[in-house]
Amino acid sequence: METNAISRRNFLRASGLAGTALCLGFYFPANAKKEQLMSATDQSGFEFNAWIRIDTDGKVTLTDHRAEMGQGSYQSVPQIIAEELEVNMKDINVIFAQGSPTKYGSQITGGSSTIRGSYKNLLKLSAAAREMLITAAANQWNASANECYAESGHVIHKPSGKKLNYGELVTAAAKLPPPQEVKLKKISDYKLIRKPLQRLDTPMKTNGEAIFGLDKRLPGMLYAAVERNPRLRGKVKSFDGSAALKVPGVKQVFKVQMIVFNTTRDGVVVIADSTWAAMQGRKALRVEWDDSGFEHVNTSDIYKAHEELLKTKEGLSFKKQGQPDPIIEQASKKIDVIYQTPYQSHGAMEPLNCVAHYQSDKIEIWGPIQAPDWVQGDISDKFKMPKDKVIVNMTFLGGGFGRKAFLDYTHEAVAISKQIGGPVQVVWTREDDLTQGPYRAGISYRGEGSIENGEISALKFKMAGQNIDHWNNNKRDKANGSTTEGFLKPYFDNIKNISFADVPYEMPLPNMWWRSVYASTNGFAYESFINEMAVLAEQDQLDFRRKYLKDERCQALIDKMEQVSGWKSRKKNEGFGVAITECFETMVGQIVKVSRHTDGKVKIDQVWAVMDCGWYVNPDIIKAQVEGSIVMGLGAAAIHEITFKNGLVEQKNFYDYLMPRMSDMPPVEVHIMENTADAGGVGEPGLPPFAPALTDAIYDLTGKRIRKLPFNLNTV
Amino acid sequence: MINITVNGQHHDVDADPNMPLLWVIRDIIGLTGTKYGCGAAQCGACTVHLNGEAVRSCVTKINRAAGQNIVTIEGLSINNNHPLQLAWNEMNVPQCGYCQSGQLMSAAVLLRENLNPTDQDIDDAMSGNICRCGTYQRIRAAIHKAADIQREGAKI
Numbered sequence: 001m002e003t004n005a006i007s008r009r010n011f012l013r014a015s016g017l018a019g020t021a022l023c024l025g026f027y028f029p030a031n032a033k034k035e036q037l038m039s040a041t042d043q044s045g046f047e048f049n050a051w052i053r054i055d056t057d058g059k060v061t062l063t064d065h066r067a068e069m070g071q072g073s074y075q076s077v078p079q080i081i082a083e084e085l086e087v088n089m090k091d092i093n094v095i096f097a098q099g100s101p102t103k104y105g106s107q108i109t110g111g112s113s114t115i116r117g118s119y120k121n122l123l124k125l126s127a128a129a130r131e132m133l134i135t136a137a138a139n140q141w142n143a144s145a146n147e148c149y150a151e152s153g154h155v156i157h158k159p160s161g162k163k164l165n166y167g168e169l170v171t172a173a174a175k176l177p178p179p180q181e182v183k184l185k186k187i188s189d190y191k192l193i194r195k196p197l198q199r200l201d202t203p204m205k206t207n208g209e210a211i212f213g214l215d216k217r218l219p220g221m222l223y224a225a226v227e228r229n230p231r232l233r234g235k236v237k238s239f240d241g242s243a244a245l246k247v248p249g250v251k252q253v254f255k256v257q258m259i260v261f262n263t264t265r266d267g268v269v270v271i272a273d274s275t276w277a278a279m280q281g282r283k284a285l286r287v288e289w290d291d292s293g294f295e296h297v298n299t300s301d302i303y304k305a306h307e308e309l310l311k312t313k314e315g316l317s318f319k320k321q322g323q324p325d326p327i328i329e330q331a332s333k334k335i336d337v338i339y340q341t342p343y344q345s346h347g348a349m350e351p352l353n354c355v356a357h358y359q360s361d362k363i364e365i366w367g368p369i370q371a372p373d374w375v376q377g378d379i380s381d382k383f384k385m386p387k388d389k390v391i392v393n394m395t396f397l398g399g400g401f402g403r404k405a406f407l408d409y410t411h412e413a414v415a416i417s418k419q420i421g422g423p424v425q426v427v428w429t430r431e432d433d434l435t436q437g438p439y440r441a442g443i444s445y446r447g448e449g450s451i452e453n454g455e456i457s458a459l460k461f462k463m464a465g466q467n468i469d470h471w472n473n474n475k476r477d478k479a480n481g482s483t484t485e486g487f488l489k490p491y492f493d494n495i496k497n498i499s500f501a502d503v504p505y506e507m508p509l510p511n512m513w514w515r516s517v518y519a520s521t522n523g524f525a526y527e528s529f530i531n532e533m534a535v536l537a538e539q540d541q542l543d544f545r546r547k548y549l550k551d552e553r554c555q556a557l558i559d560k561m562e563q564v565s566g567w568k569s570r571k572k573n574e575g576f577g578v579a580i581t582e583c584f585e586t587m588v589g590q591i592v593k594v595s596r597h598t599d600g601k602v603k604i605d606q607v608w609a610v611m612d613c614g615w616y617v618n619p620d621i622i623k624a625q626v627e628g629s630i631v632m633g634l635g636a637a638a639i640h641e642i643t644f645k646n647g648l649v650e651q652k653n654f655y656d657y658l659m660p661r662m663s664d665m666p667p668v669e670v671h672i673m674e675n676t677a678d679a680g681g682v683g684e685p686g687l688p689p690f691a692p693a694l695t696d697a698i699y700d701l702t703g704k705r706i707r708k709l710p711f712n713l714n715t716v
Numbered sequence: 717m718i719n720i721t722v723n724g725q726h727h728d729v730d731a732d733p734n735m736p737l738l739w740v741i742r743d744i745i746g747l748t749g750t751k752y753g754c755g756a757a758q759c760g761a762c763t764v765h766l767n768g769e770a771v772r773s774c775v776t777k778i779n780r781a782a783g784q785n786i787v788t789i790e791g792l793s794i795n796n797n798h799p800l801q802l803a804w805n806e807m808n809v810p811q812c813g814y815c816q817s818g819q820l821m822s823a824a825v826l827l828r829e830n831l832n833p834t835d836q837d838i839d840d841a842m843s844g845n846i847c848r849c850g851t852y853q854r855i856r857a858a859i860h861k862a863a864d865i866q867r868e869g870a871k872i
């Protein structure tokens with residue numbers, strides 16, 4: 001099979017391209033409302049780099065402007081472009097963009113935004129390139145463009161059968177003004193989009209060729225390991241590096257500071273000629289820390305404080321309609337319960353790392369980076385280097401899940417490179433990656449609700465926990481902007497009395513986004529509560545939802561869930577549970593089936609997931625993302641958590657932050673809804689419904705309602 | 717100097733005898749397909765074959781490998797055409813891909829020893845390999861598929 005690899009060999013070839021080419025891209029002027037379509041010929045005043053490059057020899061190079069961390073941008077971005085450009089997937093070469101918001105718009109690969117944020121532009125851009133090539137051919141043949149069409153990298157003149165390949169047309173096409181309006185294909189005419197094509201990055205991920213951040217090598221590059229303050233924030237009081245310097249291979253030892261949001265963390269770095277030597281040198285360091293103030297952080301206190309807040313405070317109102325309080329007060333059929341979710345680490349298989357090369361006139365970075373545009377801006381600010389002299393290169397990412405959309409590890413690497421005056425790779429150990437956060441914050445929720453005549457008469461939710469807005473932006477007077485994330489919007493249309501509030505909770509632990517962000521915790525609380533309300537109303541959970549989720553897409557989703565899972569025909573000794581959440585404009589419903597096996601343990605027999613993400617690109621990638629989200633959701637629900645004791649993280653490695661393994665994997669069946677709605681996210685929305693569907697299934701089987709995560713599946 | 721053979725090539729390595737094979741392979745020999753995931757024999761990302769056995773190279777000291785035969789992912793096949801690699805490609809197993817070298821190296825030993833592994837055999841043989849992206853269902857299916865490919869190949 002031909003590889004379109006960005007392996008080192010191909011990458012060098014790709015970046016050495018020269019000569020005439022047709023380049024097309026969108027230009028994003030700093031303050032423009034609407035991006036402008038530009039071709040290579042009108043690149044006034046900015047350096048042009050495009051999504052599409054066609055060389056005179058016909059070689060087609062497409063750019064993936066987003067990070068590839070498993071979610072499939074390296075396949076889906078080109079798959080979109082190739083459709084409207086009319087080229088074959090096997091004939092294209094894919095390269096990663098460097099960080100440049102003026103060329104690519106937002107590049108932050110988070111919020112499941114790659115496709116939903118760029119597909120319309122990508123379709124237009126590709127169709128425009130195709131039209132220019134057709135016009136160039138028509139001009140050459142003295143024919144009308146209407147008589148010509150494009151296919152497999154060629155323009156064909158229908159009446160005569162004449163044919164030119166794109167390479168022969170680029171010189172002329174590059175001189176044409178790009179069309180401002182283009183005709184896009186109908187979904188029914190797609191040849192590539194909506195097809196389960198094989199991923200272009202698979203071959204190089206099965207033979208060791210794919211280059212991840214940790215695999216980046218530069219001539220003269222040294223390796224660095226950093227002993228950072230173990231209490232998450234704090235200073236180096238003093239250190240002794242003399243023993244470290246005696247370790248063979250160790251070159252230098254010095255103090256370094258890492259910026260984490262608006263705080264700093266000190267560390268001592270050991271520079272050596274191999275990763276191993278740096279790690280050994282680090283072990284020989286003696287450091288005295290000043291971390292006073294953090295020794296009292298304990299997990300049990302955090303949750304006690306949450307509960308106290310939820311009992312005593314009304315919090316900051318996020319959304320309210322009707323009068324839930326008096327109705328709940330007077331109701332006779334009601335529940336009032338607390339749900340708790342744990343702190344979690346991202347735990348990507350590739351620990352954090354970054355290669356940096358600081359030079360007097362430019363800074364270059366390579367690494368597993370989810371937000372090359374953010375990194376470029378941040379490094380430019382902090383090191384007073386013009387933006388265009390800060391070159392941020394994305395490698396493949398060995399997982400990201402949000403942790404690699406951050407600036408601490410890149411900034412620290414540049415600071416180290418600046419100090420040693422040469423290229424360096426900073427390697428985080430697994431222990432560093434797990435013990436140093438930032439984490440997904442654990443959040444507690446209180447749900448109160450009442451049922452009258454079989455209907456929800458009022459619902460009231462409050463959340464208490466650290467929140468990214470408060471921590472990062474000091475916006476303490478406003479409720480968490482994501483208080484209702486995960487909760488399906490149509491509920492608001494059909495439940496008259498409902499309120500959501502956020503009770504801020506302060507704690508000096510750095511916290512940040514984690515796959516599916518607030519939906520990952522909100523979804524557990526809100527959808528568990530809907531299930532509890534259904535029980536209180538003595539109704540089937542799916543039928544109960546049908547009454548409130550009246551919009552067409554919700555009804556279709558519920559029908560599909562019911563149909564694929566055999567919901568109605570389930571047997572007595574099987575537990576079935578359900579949840580539906582919304583995340584990044586995509587709705588996912590899951591049904592989990594559990595049963596008690598002969599060894600007495602409850603096992604997950606099957607998961608059915610139905611995703612409605614509107615317009616989509618590659619159904620096989622979507623299925624893989626949902627399968628993976630379920631595994632990650634399973635870990636967070638029933639296998640691991642991050643806990644703190646006396647200000648220290650208790651989990652160190654995969655022996656105490658356990659991961660789901662092969663034997664934990666339940667069979668997962670994924671279905672995708674077909675419609676023409678706008679595209680929603682794919683990489684994250686499969687996660688939130690899993691935990692509430694699983695605990696609902698356990699309730700169905702055992703009568704025991706689990707409201708605190710994680711729980712031990714072996715003991716239910 | 718310690719002499720080791722990696723993918724059929726001899727190397728004289730000047731390294732601390734305690735250095736794990738993982739770092740020798742990656743930093744000295746320069747083959748980066750073998751991955752660091754935990755450094756503690758927990759995740760399997762660093763799995764290589766030492767005289768045909770799957771070992772965690774992150775905890776295997778280089779002096780234990782002296783004079784012996786090591787195969788890394790780069791040496792699993794010449795053209796990415798080991799039955800497992802063919803199956804992995806056909807079933808789009810990898811997501812981020814970081815764990816997959818280790819998964820393939822573990823699966824290769826299973827498939828050599830067991831021409832027709834059951835789900836339970838797969839659970840047992842693969843339980844040392846973590847995939848944070850959660851590709852387990854596809855790994856399982858791809859191992860079954862590879863077993864089919866291997867049997868077909870044997871018939872010819």
Ligand code: FES
Pocket residue numbers: 751752753754755756757758759760761762763772773774775
């Ligand atoms: S890196 Fe060796 S088992 Fe994890």
Ligand code: FES
Pocket residue numbers: 070349398399810811812813814815816846847848849850851
């Ligand atoms: S594919 Fe990403 S860790 Fe396995």
